[in-house]
Amino acid sequence: MPRRSDIDSILVIGSGPIVIGQACEFDYSGTQACRVLAEEGFRVVLANSNPATIMTDPAMADRTYVEPLDHDVLAAIIERERPDALLPTLGGQTALNLTMSLSERGVLDAFGVEVIGANAEAITTAEDREKFKAAMEEIGLAVPASGFAHSLDEALAIGESIGYPIMVRPSFILGGAGTGIAVDRERLVRLAAEGIDASPIGEVLIEESIAGQKEFELEVMRDHADNCVVICSIENVDPMGIHTGDSITVAPAQTLTDVEYQTMRDAAFACIRRVGVETGGSNVQFAVNPEDGRQVVIEMNPRVSRSSALASKATGFPIAKIAAKLAVGYRLDEVTNDITGVTPASFEPTIDYVVTKIPRWAFEKLPGATDELGTRMQSVGEVMAIGRTFPESLQKAIRSLEQGRSGLNADPSEADVDRVPVDDLLATVRTATPERLFQLESLLRRGVSVDRLATATGIDPWFLSEMASITDARMALDLQVTLGVTVDDLDRRGWRRLKRLGFSDAQLAHLFGSGVGEDDIRRIRLALDAGVTFKTVDTCGAEFEAHTPYHYATTEDEDEVAPSDRPRVIILGSGPNRIGQGIEFDYCCVHASFALRDAGFETVMVNCNPETVSTDYDTSDRLYFEPLTPEDLANVLDAEIKASVDGGRVVGVIVSLGGQTPLKLAASIPEELVLGTSPASIDLAEDRERWNALCAELGIPQPPGGTAGNAAEAVAVAAKVGYPVLVRPSYVLGGRAMEIVYDDERLVAAVDAMASMLTREGGVTAERRVLVDRFLEDAVEVDVDAVRDATGDVVICGVMEHVEEAGVHSGDSACALPPQTLSAKVVTELENHVRVIADALDVCGICNVQFAVKDDLVYVLEANPRASRTVPFVAKATGVPVAMVAARVMVGATLKELRAEGLLRDPVVGHVSVKEAVLPFNRFPGVDTLLGPEMRSTGEVMGIGTTFGLAFAKSQIAAGNRLPVDGTVFLSLADRDKRSGLEAARQFVSLGFDLAATSGTAALLESEGIPVATVVAKVGDRGAAGVDAVELIAGGKVQLVVNTPRGRGPRADGLHIRATALAHQVPCLTTVAAFKAAAGGIADWISHPLSVRSLQEYHAS
């Protein structure tokens, strides 16, 4: 049956803010779905609170609701839009859970909305682990021995009967939240309690632990005619016990005989059929016992997932896109495979390369968290690399991570691990950490056998011995070098053998040593015709001709890059998502690609992040799935230049839209090929001393400061500018390692800490200096985004006033557009400064300037001649497609032309937009939730309303800290905050809230005639009220916690309060600014009925 004609309007629910376990892979799948549904002529209604996504681009749907993903809000949207159908399988766990609650609340029936893709029945069967196990047993599939508990006692009873170690898994969770392996009773008690909390239905699965067994995933698709296919098999290098999202994974499966693979395939089909996913994709996870091949089913996700995004990129088979088509009635055999253009989608991709995915973690930003990997997903992003062999793809993947490693060791950083004695290392590798790969290679190099390492780690010997082949080649080369072999002695085959193992020129240079540089290696190789070739991802192992230029580099004979006679622009993506550099930058790159394609250019994308829209093969005209390093980029440039025929040419490379990653590459690109702002200007803005000089010259005030190459120099600077000071390294994003210090002692400590923390990035040296600035207390921070064209014309795209004071990283603080408290005079001054700075830097394209405003004095904090995190937010708030405008300007268009063309419009006014950050603390118990100058948020949400209060309230709901409308507010304010908190406190009382406060705060409130219902004692000693703060919060007697840090004194008290609030999911505000905003928000929220409005409507006005 072709497209359904009985429905014409479809509601798609996105996955909301980027959080650990649910990242931009859902923007990729959602965007594909929206495009397909639109192509098919459906009216698409989209709900997603995440402004950084491409799917929320107004062009992607007929109605785009950037509203909180909450069942009341969804109900309101449904009532307003009356969609015929709801597609819940593309927005991750969020969309599934929302759909469930909408159907339970009868909303779907009430408005006659049909759930397509997977119905409620199927969703429960898959997500409710109890129902799922029963279902699997029913169809004769093995599952680990287990029982279900809804209470601690039940949990213990079952636990004892199964025997330790025991796996605890809450139902209806995501990213392994609340899961864990208990080795004894005590741990089981903890885990079971947490698990019951974590599960929306208060249920945990108590299960036999099979940690250490092999873990596999199959990506399956099914259509309504019951045709089933496997799109991709994935083998986890890390065994069971390490979340697939935190595991190094490889496609296709490497160590299954066909007999075992077919058994797994049959099981996956049986599973999807029994669960009842009628159409679309599902992910089925299996464990295989390496001793006897016994297979058990671990779980099934009845939706597209992180793994399906990976599988799509790994095979070239767009699972989400096809899933959308199947959901609206098509059969697999009615859809053609875009890549071959002739064969149907009802087949199983076969590939002729190996894909390796490595997660990217952010432990360095979360002091207090251990970097031990387990069943709870902790990674914030991932990279994927394609090579013809596992060693090649592994080394490419490691380079893609951008963590200062050139491959699997064989680089300067290997010294750290080689220093550790074998026995210590052997003990260390038993636990998986981000460092394990490098430790294993070091052990192999030191003669430890593959078998020994396999036993220690549970990693299959095949993977280890393939790693060993890298080690062997490296040791052979080391030997040759000691025997006097030089770079000039290797012949073509010699170089090819090394390159085929994935060695980067940087590694080879390191191995040859003696002053041999990366560039020498490249030059010599190329002279011997030992360069790379680009192959094509084609779903069919070359059996059919491929029509989509989706390429990867490898060392082979034949290059498949097609010639082109068109002008081409190369866009560099932003690599793996990490805290400080996330989906916002992918949004910018994708918009650039769209805009330039519309303007008649051929667009070429280079990126290595499998979760993104930018690495979708049909986002750009050509896709190179490659690491973002100078060597890999040079390969792409050479290939594209070589491919230019009759008039075709490479116009240039866009480096300013992908965050810090491409910016760092600018220096390695021929100057004339860098589009937009010149590398010189980029450098001028990044180099503190020159930047300060420039500001002085322009007469733009900065916080007084200086730079230092060591602790002593830092202290000297501090003496000059006065405490408090803010210390940080230059050339990092996301306020990495930034600290506010109030005295010499802390300053010295901070600089030393920085030196060691940043050794990876090169340490602190005379060259890589630390910045020491006077810290402006209680200043208002402002972000401004602007675009300047080659003629010097500047457009101010957005002025954003932060809610939290300067000192809370711009990425972590809420902000409002337009500004709410700044005087017109200040705003004009800000805009003028931006114009002057943009001129001085001769910006061509986009730039972002950050200011701190204190007592109506404007200080500039920094200027970034590149796209900032706020670009997509600004675009959605104002209707101005900022990134598109910037991209066009970079290739020569003037703002005037773009206005005439209609691409550049005037910003829409009349509403307030608030961006709020989403922080990952719930995944890292033990990490303090205080906000500071080091960015820690993983994602953001947007609230739009007619008043600041409404917009702020919506942003809070969207961010998951729903503000209470009544109850008790618990206040514990730092002395310096007490007065400023009074107003808000009064407002809460007038809104009918009770106040509870710690003695000091209470005293002041009462002296000001503000009633305090409960005076709370310091943590530990029960005061008048007979309860301490922790008990009060834990006892559920508090609906909102406001706790600001007590200056620099012992913070233990506050820490307990914040930790308790976090643990019991009580919203907790840590700044007075947020407290004030909340008061305003709640006031407006109470006095207005819930109303929703689409971007299209806002932008039309």
Add this chain to the structure above:
Amino acid sequence: MTGRNGTAPRSEALLVLADGEVFEGDAIGAQPHDSGIATGEAVFNTVLSGYQEVLTDPSYAGQVIAFTYPHIGNYGVNPTDDEATRPHCRGLIVRDLADRPSSWRSAGTLEAFLVRHGVPGITGVDTRRLTRHLRHYGAMPCAFGTATESELLSAARSAEATDGRDLVSAVTTETIMVRGHGPYRVVAYDFGIKEAMLRQLGELATVTVVPASTPADQVLALQPDGIFLSNGPGDPAALPAITAEIGKLAADGTVPVFGICLGHQILAAALGATTYKLPFGHHGGNHPVRRLATGKVEITSQNHNYAVAEGSLASADVTHVNLNDGVIEGLRSRDTPAFSVQYHPEAGPGPHDARYLFEEFRLLMDATGAHSGSDGAVGKA
């Protein structure tokens, strides 16, 4: 280079196609008999797993198999996955032969297996370039080994393709053997039969495996409930004698006939159809085939270079079609109880989607005459 698992240093080798295309690699497996040169018809196979089954599939007689998937040998070889007592292919071309296999079932490395069975091979080859070449210019003879390029080229030029050659007589059984334990009685023509087929048939019948040259009357004399025509290597047009005998069986029409792969082509020929050679054949485990009766799609295991010509089927109906290229994948005789498929429902390697065909064979045997009963006594009385 020396693998850490004690494998000997490999000597550089070349692969040369009959049209002069040259590929670099390293020699693996057995030493080719004639002066370091192995020859055969180069074909590519796109399976991701199942190399052991493919290598031991007699249908590859006369051919050199190139796997499009780069890593081959990862899980070693085991005693149970062979499709025949020994490989019949003439060589193996891979991108990367695993040094160190890993599987609880593994009984040794693929390399040792190749040496043991005298199969030469070459690794390190840009098999994607090779595949693209064969896709453009069709399967063609090749030569590989440590000999010089010119020696290899002339060897490749004089090497035979499979066209017009009877490769069956080389792989068929010399003696009659009995396999399986099912209640029915099936006579299976061995044109190069795979173990997987015998396993499937053995489930439902006691299978008498007879040489390819067995005359029709001898087969009928065994009074089977059904006759099975196996897969096999090479060009069906080169087997007129066999085709004539099968023609008699088909004409007789008293006993159901089920054919697979070469068996399918021979049955078609026996029913008057003609066959032709595909440019590079179908060799893989992922081909979508539509079963016309239900419209459903099966993912199929495929291994053939020849196919039944569209429109040459006067007395049979097409039952299955390949959705990639429209090639006829199955047929059913109009007036006799005979049917066949071009692909491999027995899998080994490949998906199990089409296992139902063996059940259809059973039903057909039921439909045509009382079956012999589980006592195994010769039936049809």
